[in-house]
Amino acid sequence: MHIVRGAAGVIGVLWVLLEIGCDSPMDISALPQQPTSIIDTAYVAIDPPFGGFSQPEGMLLGRDQLLYVADTRANRIVMLNRAGGVLSTCTMLHPVSLSQDTRLDLLVGAELLAANGDTVGAIFRLHLVSASPDSAHRLDKAPIDTVWRELAHPRRRFPGIAVLSDNSYLAVRDGPDNASFIDPDARVLQFDASDVFITPLPAFVTGIGTGIVNINHPTAIAAFPGSRDFVLAQASDGVAYGALWMVYQSNSDFQGWLSRFDPARLDDRLVDFIRPNRYTYATAVAVDPSRRDIFVADAALDSVFKFNSRGVLRSESFGLQGSGGTMHRPSGLAFFEQILYVLDRDQGMVLRYRLSTDVPR
DSSP: OEEEOOHHHHHHHHHHTSOTTOOSOOOGGGSOOOOSSOOSSOEEEEEEEEOOOSSOOEEEEOTTSOEEEEETTTTEEEEEOTTSOEEEEEEOEEEEEEEEOTTOOEEEEEEEEOTTSOEEEEEEEEOSSSSOGGGTTOTTTOOEEEEEEOTTOTTOEEEEEEEOTTSOEEEEEEOSOOOOSSSOSOEEEEEOTTSOEEEEOTTOEESSBOSTTEESSEEEEEEOTTSSOEEEEEBOSSBSOSEEEEEEEESSSOEEEEESOOTTSTGGGGOGGGOTTOOSBEEEEEEOTTTOOEEEEETTTTEEEEEOTTSOBOTTOEEOGGGTOOOSSEEEEEEETTEEEEEETTTTEEEEEEEGGGSOO
């Protein structure tokens, strides 16, 4: 094992001293040097990593306590046990996102080949437990339904799916064209538990802008267990906020999602989570179901940022390849039983980390 020092956590101390509301991009060359002393609480890498993937884009630690990897370039989904053993695989064109409902069905954002030869984005449902008893819970035996396809817009993709507490789910959609006011590519689509499309979420404004709910190129989404709250990540391309924390409200006056933090409120301007331009290319989100900590991966900074349930940046945040980091374009995150799983796209492997305070001595 080796300790991954919390470079991003040290950075957080510096950021607090910056002028509130600063909106210039972070200059990596100006970061402080990594201290030589060992930090009391830091993430420790667990060896060995799980390898053998080809530019994987998505990962899930399912409700069935199995690990699923969207092995994108290899055109397959891989099911592993928590020791890294491969249990089964199935072929699917360029899978990029994974989620699982309480029925243990998998929802997958991937692609299909249309009759006209176009490759289009689609959402699929894999029925893992409805197969015959001798083949249940095998990816290669699971019946597959096509839930949604974008035949009229072949360049759209679904980089994130999050199942809510009632088995309804949200699917993040992205694409190159956000010029349409009525139907831009960047949307969050809502489906009920029977895969019936409900509506694009009206909570977001699509297009370039500096508002807290502006989305332009969303990349991932993760829901809080037992609630309808979620966190959305996006590339910082023309927007100020690379991660959005949305909470669900239902009362006599309003029903829907609102941003938990609002930079228009003076107190919220001090919250680490909504510092403008904190991220360069946020690509993955995970939630600690017990502590409600939030993890956000940045593929451009080779880092994982950790926030507590109040949006405060934790010192255990780590990464930055130039400061001793071990990640290369992280593209997926999962958290289960005190272990943080990081999907390394460029190295084609799943990295595992545990806090040094949780390591047996």
